[in-house]
Amino acid sequence: MGLTSNKVLALAVLAAAAFFAATIWLWPRLSRTGWRSVLGRIGLLLATQLAIFASVGLAANKSFLFYGSWSDLLGQEQEMGVVVDHAASSKHVMVVGKQKTGAPGGSRPAVGGQIHKVVIKGEKSGVDSPAYVYLPPEYFQPAYAARTFPAAVVLTGYPGTAENLIKGLRYPRTAYDHAKSGKMQPMILVMLRPTVAPPRDTECVDIPGGPKSETFFARDLPTAISATYRVGSKPRNWGFMGNSTGGYCALKIALHHPERFAAGVGLSAYYKAAEDATTGDLFHGDNDERKRANLLWSLKNRPQGASSFLVTSSKQGESNLxxxxxxxxxxxxxxxxxxxxxNSGGHNFNTWRREVSPALVWLSGRLSAV
Known part of the structure; x- marks a missing residue:
């Protein structure tokens, strides 16, 4: 049973209720003196509190998807699959699996689209990163065989997993529904986490002597995807989108690389690189790079390109207003x-679900397939 499954949550709630009832029922017997009674009272109290804590934690995680799996919770990295689809792979992108989108008719890619689980190889950055690539139904239809598609990089927050973008924020299904209804054009989505060296938070910075995150996202990723899938390589073919840390990265990359991305969307983004225990030393004393990573400083002090930006916040509940x-x-x-x-909304998945849909439509309107 998965960490976010209803069965696990139900079992935790039942265990909490059972331990609470047992405490009420057995307390008179355990009120006697003696070490056995004392140990019994301690055991029941601890078991009850642990079960309640687990229930609350599981419910919060199911709502906000802080962790997508048991291995994610325990800090264990899952090994990538060893089966490679050579027909779909290239020297830049290795396809290690395929899955349904959850859309109607999802067993047929030409009807429901398809999601590829891939490893993107960064030629200039030296970074290899797992990702998910959503391909809309039109990508597999004969009528679109000669057509290229616009694409958007989509990042989750930190910490987070790319699965959260599929299961929690439902990017593929939302893109499918909007394209089907005519609200947006069919788009390819490249979904991944913002850190390329987990568990370190790299903040989409080229760290001296460390991971070249900015180079990976701004140069390697669009080059690799365009070489593997039918996506153009011009700025108007590419957008960038994310929430929280992913939102900061989306705005930063679009701001500093208008020659690569025509638009950037920051959902609940912040505007300068975080520097804390999770990031380590990002700049190694380079104050010019630290200032450049401050988007408000860059907007004031550096030339602005022709990129379009969409930013979000709440009048109540968001610290980034x-x-x-x-x-x-x-x-x-x-x-x-x-x-x-x-009007109101916190820094959480419930808020971002209200923003993903209009943000995707907005982004689609700023991109072109040719």
Missing amino acids: GGTLEFIKRVKSPARVSSIML
């Missing part, structure tokens, strides 16, 4: 900026 308003204020032509401002 002030930074978001300042970001909007500092964007100047030829760049453009749009926003989603909720």
Whole structure:
């Protein structure tokens, strides 16, 4: 049973209720003196509290998807599969599995689309990173055989797993539904986590002597995907989107690399690179790079390209409101900026689910298939 399954949560709740009832029932017997009674009371109290804590933790994780699996919770990295689909792979992208999208008719890619589990090989950065590639139904249909598709890189927050983008925020299914209804054009989504060297939070920075995260996302990834799938290589063919840390990365890459990405979407993004125990020393004393990683500083002090930006926040519940308003204020032509401002909403999956749908439609309108 998976960490986020209803059965695990139900068992935890039942265990908490059972231990609570046992404590009430047995307490009179255990109120006697003696070491056995004392140990019994301690055991029941500990068991009850642990079961309640587990129930609350499992319920919170199921709602917000902090961890997608038991191995993710325990900090264990899952080994990638060894079966390689050579027909779909290239020297830049290795396809290690395929799965359904959850859309109607999902057993047939031409009807429901398909998700490829891949490893992207960074030629310039030297980084290899797992990802999921959503291919819309049109990608497999004969009428579109000669057509290229726009693509968007989609990042989750930190810590997080790419599976959260599929199961929690439902990017593939949302893109499928909107394309089917005509709200947006069919798009390819490349979904992954923002760190390329887990468990370290690399903040999409080229770390001196460390992982070249910015090079991977800004140069290697679009090059690898365009060489493997029918995606163009021009800026208008590519967008970048993410939540929290992923949102910061999306805005940063689109801001600093307008020659690669036409648009960036930051859901609940912050605006300068975090520096804490999870990141380690990102800049090694290079203050120019530290300032460059501050998006508000960059907007004020560096030339702006022709990228479009979408930023989101909430009037109540989000700590990034002030930074978001300042970001909007500092964007100047030829760049453009749009926003989603909720009346209330915290820094969580419930908020981002309300923003993903309109954000995908907005992003689709800024990209072109040719």
